[in-house]
Amino acid sequence: MVNIKDMSIEPIGLGTWKMGDDSNNHQDEIDAIQFAINQGANVIDTAEMYGDGASEELIGEAIESYDREKLYIISKVHPQNASKDKVLTSIDNSLKRLRTDYIDLYLLHWKSQYPLEETISAFEEAKKLGKIKEWGVSNFDTSDVKHLLSLPNGHECVANQVRYNIGDRGIEYDLKPFMRENNIALISYAPIARGDKLGKNLTKSSVLLELSRKYEVDVFQILLAWNIRDGHTLAIPKSSNKLHIENNMGASNIHLTEEDIQKIDSEFPPPTTKEPLALY
Numbered sequence: 001m002v003n004i005k006d007m008s009i010e011p012i013g014l015g016t017w018k019m020g021d022d023s024n025n026h027q028d029e030i031d032a033i034q035f036a037i038n039q040g041a042n043v044i045d046t047a048e049m050y051g052d053g054a055s056e057e058l059i060g061e062a063i064e065s066y067d068r069e070k071l072y073i074i075s076k077v078h079p080q081n082a083s084k085d086k087v088l089t090s091i092d093n094s095l096k097r098l099r100t101d102y103i104d105l106y107l108l109h110w111k112s113q114y115p116l117e118e119t120i121s122a123f124e125e126a127k128k129l130g131k132i133k134e135w136g137v138s139n140f141d142t143s144d145v146k147h148l149l150s151l152p153n154g155h156e157c158v159a160n161q162v163r164y165n166i167g168d169r170g171i172e173y174d175l176k177p178f179m180r181e182n183n184i185a186l187i188s189y190a191p192i193a194r195g196d197k198l199g200k201n202l203t204k205s206s207v208l209l210e211l212s213r214k215y216e217v218d219v220f221q222i223l224l225a226w227n228i229r230d231g232h233t234l235a236i237p238k239s240s241n242k243l244h245i246e247n248n249m250g251a252s253n254i255h256l257t258e259e260d261i262q263k264i265d266s267e268f269p270p271p272t273t274k275e276p277l278a279l280y
Contacts, residue, residue, distance in 0.1 A: 002234045004105065004185045005134050005158045009072050011228040012252050013043025014245070015189060015238030020054030025240065032240040033062035037071070039249045045161075045187070045236040046098075047076035047109055048090055053097050060099035073098060074105045074161075074187070074236075076138060077119075079112030087122035091131050106132040107161055110139040110279075117151045124153050134158045136184070141277040142175045149182060161187035163278040164233075166208075166223055166268045167200030168193070170275030180232065190278075191227040191235040192220045192248075200268075207267045215254055217247070224251035226264060 001008045014036045019029045033044065044063070046055045056075065063071060075098070081090040094103060106126065108119055123135035136159030137148065148154045160179055164171055164186070171186075179186055196203045196219075203209075203219045212219045220237075227235045228251075237248050256264075 002185070002228075002232060004072075004234070007072065007104070007133075009234065010040060010042050010249075010252065011231075011234055012041065012224060012248055013045060013072070013074075013234060013236045014041050015236040016044065016046045016055045016059060017050055017238050018055075019238070019240055020051040020056075020058040026058070029058055029240050030062045032242060032245060033059060034066075035242050036245045036249070037063070037066060039246055041245075041249060042070060043072045043074065043234065043236065045074040045189075047078075047107075048081070048094050049076070049078045049109060053093065056094055056097035060097050064099055068100055072104045073100065074107065075103050076107040076109040076161075079108065079110055079114075082108055082112035082119045082122075083114045084118045084122045084125075087119065088126060088129075088131070091126050095131065102130060103132045105134050105136060105159060107136045107138045107159070111144060116148060120148075120151060120153050120156070124156065127156075136160060136187075138162070138187075139277065139279055142178050145175070145178060145182075145184065155182075157184060159185040159187050159234075161189055161236075163190045163280070164188040164227065165191050165193045165198075165202075166226055166264065167198060167202055168278040169268065170271050170278060173271040173274055175277070186233045188227055188233055188235045192223045192237050194238075195220070205267060207263045211256070211260055211263070214260075217251070217254060220244075221247055221251040221254060222256075224248060225254035225256055226261070228252065229256055229261065 138161035
């Protein structure tokens with residue numbers, strides 16, 4: 001389990017980017033979300049930007065028959081809506097699409113043109129109104145998080161969602177440890193490198209293939225097991241394929257040894273200098 005503030009949740013959830021984009025896939029995607037919940041996923045990640053709200057609508061329909069208190073819903077405000085006046089409207093629209101009274105974690109999708117203190121103020125207002133439980137950010141690098149923490153109520157930030165996988169380890173140099181020091185949870189998107197579509201050829205790695213044989217799992221399960229290895233990371237792989245979802249959820253039962261991790265480090269070494277934040 002992973003803790004975000006006082007909430008204990010499963011370390012692997014379900015991402016929903018691009019889900020809801022094609023109406024022909026509607027029922028299959030509903031089934032996939034419900035299958036993930038039935039497999040033990042209690043975290044579902046979305047955003048108002050995904051399909052212009054279509055992803056949230058899909059989730060709202062899928063979760064209607066489930067106990068809302070047992071689910072942890074994450075959504076995000078588009079930066080163009082991050083002003084004090086627009087944030088509450090965005091939240092209300094997301095609540096309507098999600099068919100729920102509250103959002104567990106609400107994130108600023110990436111830095112916006114509006115002063116960050118204005119967005120924080122709106123988030124805090126939404127908390128007081130009970131519309132969101134907690135708030136955080138996404139795609140913030142170390143300097144961004146430091147600035148955030150210097151602002152009024154900045155320490156109320158509970159999470160930062162960034163791209164992180166074996167091929168994108170840059171955050172380990174300074175961002176990840178800094179977040180850990182300040183009790184800001186890491187939410188990892190693209191934890192399996194979008195099915196190895198980010199150009200690092202992870203599925204051809206001799207080390208990862210060796211480990212997949214050792215544990216009798218596929219390479220993507222090894223990628224996820226590595227991603228959540230520290231016990232403080234929430235991974236949100238996106239999938240609407242039931243077999244992939246089942247495999248993803250099963251990855252939380254794989255416990256890599258120190259020797260395994262050293263082998264991975266030998267082929268995909270941790271950063272030794274500051275690297276640009278991997279985005280999208």
